[in-house]
Amino acid sequence: MGDTVNDRQILRVGVVGAGHISGAYLGTFLRLENLRVTAIADMDPARAAAAAKEVPGARALTPDELYAAEDVDLVLNLTIPAAHAEVAHAAISAGKHVYGEKPLAATAAEARALLEAADRAGVRVGCAPDTVLGTGVQTARTVLDSGEIGTPVSATAFMLSPGHEGWHPAPEFYYQRGGGPLLDMGPYYLTALVTLLGPVRRVVGMSATPRATRIIGSGPRAGTEFPVEVATHVTGVLEHEGGALSTLIMSFDAWAGLVPRTHIEVHGTGGSLSLPDPNGFDGEVQLFRAEAKEWEPVPERGGYPGASRGFGVADLARALADGGPHRADGQLAYHVLDVMESLLAAAGSGESVTVASTCERPAAVPAGARPEEQ
Structure with missing residues (x-):
């Protein structure tokens, strides 16, 4: 320091x-x-x-x-x-x-x-991502950890987009090795799912690359055609170590939709939970209790208020000062990458793939916390 x-x-x-x-x-x-x-x-x-x-x-x-x-x-x-x-x-x-x-x-x-x-x-x-340290995912985690929806059974997570070439002036790297919707946007969703439901032990999946080229839609190079080297639509099922099954869809091939195009839901034996876009830090969490038969908003219960990109660095600085673990750590990011790579391998082979790595669920962020003060 x-x-x-x-x-x-x-x-x-x-x-x-x-x-x-x-x-x-x-x-x-x-x-x-x-x-x-x-x-x-x-x-x-x-x-x-x-x-x-x-x-x-x-x-x-x-x-x-x-x-x-x-x-x-x-x-x-x-x-x-x-x-x-x-x-x-x-x-x-x-x-x-x-x-x-x-x-x-x-x-x-x-x-x-x-x-x-x-x-x-x-x-x-x-x-990154440190979006999971914000009030959205952390509030949802308190609901899960308190047992308010019972035992988690399943989750759905999807990001549907036509791709980044419409707005990004140099989008080629999104379609090269290390890119694609899964590696680009998947970390937000998978990091949230691991934070909520724990590490993943097995995956199955399928993928597609329907267009061999894309065209830059904005900026000084608008109209330039470039090749696509990665899968641009990936769907899979993840088996978490606790037994819950998550269905994941990541796509650069969806033009529009009547349902939210960025979303996570978790379903348990006693209710369901709806999360805001995991690419953001906050947003409303909603809870459906089996006995109540209706959705209700959940007040903020956890997470760094007002968080934005870089709070994970501040959390690491806090951990260095007090000697404890930091939350957006390398082992979590490695596991998420391993899950994504395993999912692409499963899509290529048509068989389920066991994920070799694991990680600890990072510690929850208390309500109203600041990384400088913990």
């Missing part, structure tokens, strides 16, 4: 990757008292310089300079998925903690090697 201000230890963060998502993290860090961004790096020096100008006290560096910087305790890895493992290993080799955008690496094998390297170096690994 770095400096101490008002008896609070400050984690000094160096950001690698100043692309689209970096603005969300940097905006969050400005209001979290246990984090301070000291350096920003990007393959495009001008982009790093522009981002650094928006953050008081931050300076633009090359990636190698950032890894070596003495005033960087943690490297925030916001590069494209194909570069996640390379950047993380460079940071770990320099003795830095790492927190990355999802997925943790392009493959489960790369993710496992990354965690092993971090363990040898004595540094921590965290990974």
